Amino acid sequence: MPRTTTLLTGWLAAAGLLAAAPARAQVDTVRASTLPGPQLAEKAYNAGLASYQAQNYPAALASFGQALAAKPDFAPAYANRGATRLALQDYPAAEADYDQALKLEPTSYAHYFGRGQVREAAGRAPEAEADYGEALKANPAYAPAWYNRGVLRFEKGAYEAALTDFDGAVKADPTQAYAYHDRASTNLRLGHYAAAVPDYTQALALQPTLLPALLNRAAAERRTGQLPEALRDYDAYLTQKTDNPLAFTNRGNARFENKDYAGAVADCDRALALDPKYAYAWNNRAAAELKQEQYAKAVADATEALRLNPQYAEAYLNRGHAREMLRQADEACQDWRHAAALGRPEGNGYAAAAGCAGEAAEVPAVK
Numbered sequence: 001m002p003r004t005t006t007l008l009t010g011w012l013a014a015a016g017l018l019a020a021a022p023a024r025a026q027v028d029t030v031r032a033s034t035l036p037g038p039q040l041a042e043k044a045y046n047a048g049l050a051s052y053q054a055q056n057y058p059a060a061l062a063s064f065g066q067a068l069a070a071k072p073d074f075a076p077a078y079a080n081r082g083a084t085r086l087a088l089q090d091y092p093a094a095e096a097d098y099d100q101a102l103k104l105e106p107t108s109y110a111h112y113f114g115r116g117q118v119r120e121a122a123g124r125a126p127e128a129e130a131d132y133g134e135a136l137k138a139n140p141a142y143a144p145a146w147y148n149r150g151v152l153r154f155e156k157g158a159y160e161a162a163l164t165d166f167d168g169a170v171k172a173d174p175t176q177a178y179a180y181h182d183r184a185s186t187n188l189r190l191g192h193y194a195a196a197v198p199d200y201t202q203a204l205a206l207q208p209t210l211l212p213a214l215l216n217r218a219a220a221e222r223r224t225g226q227l228p229e230a231l232r233d234y235d236a237y238l239t240q241k242t243d244n245p246l247a248f249t250n251r252g253n254a255r256f257e258n259k260d261y262a263g264a265v266a267d268c269d270r271a272l273a274l275d276p277k278y279a280y281a282w283n284n285r286a287a288a289e290l291k292q293e294q295y296a297k298a299v300a301d302a303t304e305a306l307r308l309n310p311q312y313a314e315a316y317l318n319r320g321h322a323r324e325m326l327r328q329a330d331e332a333c334q335d336w337r338h339a340a341a342l343g344r345p346e347g348n349g350y351a352a353a354a355g356c357a358g359e360a361a362e363v364p365a366v367k
Contacts, residue, residue: 041071048077052084060084075104079111082118091122109138113145125152136168143173147182154186162186177207185216193223211237215247222254230254245271249281256288264288279308283315290321298322313342320347324354337361 048063064081067074082097098115105111116131132149135142150165166183169176184199200217203210218233234251241247252267268285271278286301302319305312320335333356339347340361348360 038071041067041074041077044070045074045077045080048080048084052080052087055087057084057088061088073104075101075108075111078104079108079114082114086114086118086121089121091118094118095122107138109135109142109145112138113142113148116145116148120148120152125156128152140168141172143169143176143179146172147176147179150179150182150186154182154189159186159189163190175206177203177210177213180206181210181213181216184213184220188216188220188223193220196220197224197226211241215244215250218254219250222257227254227258231258243274245274245278245281248274249278249284252281252284252288256284256291259291261288261291265292277308279305279312279315282308283312283318286315286318286322290318290325293325295322295325299326311342313339313344313347316342317344317347317350320350329354329356333357 044063044066048060048067051057051060051063061081061084064077064084067077068081071077078097078101082094082101085091085094085097095115095118098111098118101111102108102115112131112135116128116135118128119125119131120128129149129152132145132152135145136149139145146165146168150162150169153159153162153165163183163186166179166186169179170183173179180199181203184196184203187193187196187199197217197220200213200220203213204217207213214233214237218230218237221227221230221233231251231254234247234254238244238247238251248267248271252264252271255261255263255267265285265288268281268288271281272285275281282301282305286298286305289295289298289301299319299322302315302322305315306319309315316335316339320332320339323329323332323335333351333354336347336351336354336356337358338361340351340363341347343364345363348363351360
């Protein structure tokens with residue numbers, strides 16, 4: 001989830017900053033050293049902005065420092081020096097600059113937002129969240145603060161609060177594709193699949209190159225039973241990006257659900273060519289091979305999934321089914337019991353139905 005670029009608070013000097021030329025014709029400029037303090041500060045400040053925009057951060061630091069030497073109460077110069085230090089990952093100095101800017105302009109939403117960015121970059125998410133909140137108190141229409149706070153809340157699993165923030169971001173600026181995308185992803189986490197689809201669609205309308213929206217919309221469409229639409233989105237994504245094993249595996253899942261088992265196997269093949277350690281793809285290929293009655297292959301693939309992830313309950317279930325079909329009854333019973341012990345209670349049900357000896361495995365309580 002991308003963040004907005006660091007805010008440069010605008011305090012640009014007006015055109016024609018320098019005074020008119022003196023009477024002598026041969027003197028056509030005013031030396032910087034003779035400028036009054038405020039004008040010198042403006043000149044240095046504007047030079048700092050230009051250097052920042054050119055990503056010449058050392059020069060920007062020097063210019064903002066000159067501006068502050070000439071005008072020590074120049075709050076925007078502190079804020080923009082803070083932004084420059086943030087770009088240089090000098091977080092303590094950046095925060096000190098924003099602190100000073102806020103002392104001079106305690107109601108500035110931009111300074112709170114900038115300090116929030118610094119604190120977030122420094123790994124202090126609760127303080128960053130608080131600063132974004134202060135920015136919104138000062139300016140409730142500032143979309144980047146809604147968005148950034150929403151991202152922090154999403155990342156800590158506070159999905160309802162994140163949804164409220166993304167609502168605020170969309171209301172404040174309906175042109176931002178990422179706000180729609182992340183609101184959709186929040187709805188996806190909350191199980192609001194039908195609500196997620198139109199937001200992903202709007203994100204793509206605003207930014208057609210936002211490929212994650214295609215992948216995520218396909219996931220939401222699968223959850224709402226729109227398999228043809230989901231497959232179309234997976235195809236569109238994989239036409240443009242062929243190096244994502246997750247995308248191949250997810251399309252394989254959709255093909256499996258559509259009873260296209262050969263297509264599911266082919267997608268798992270592509271995923272495993274990209275990432276041979278992807279346990280999920282090994283297990284999913286085993287499930288498709290079960291449907292194709294290729295039981296020995298299913299055993300081998302489920303076994304590889306378990307080698308990579310010994311706690312993979314679904315792989316135990318699938319291997320148990322394949323072993324049952326290969327008349328390896330004792331091994332099938334063991335696999336189903338393992339699945340139950342790892343949290344899949346249906347493993348005990350399969351074992352009981354097959355007449356497995358011994359007691360049912362204890363299923364761990366759901367946390």
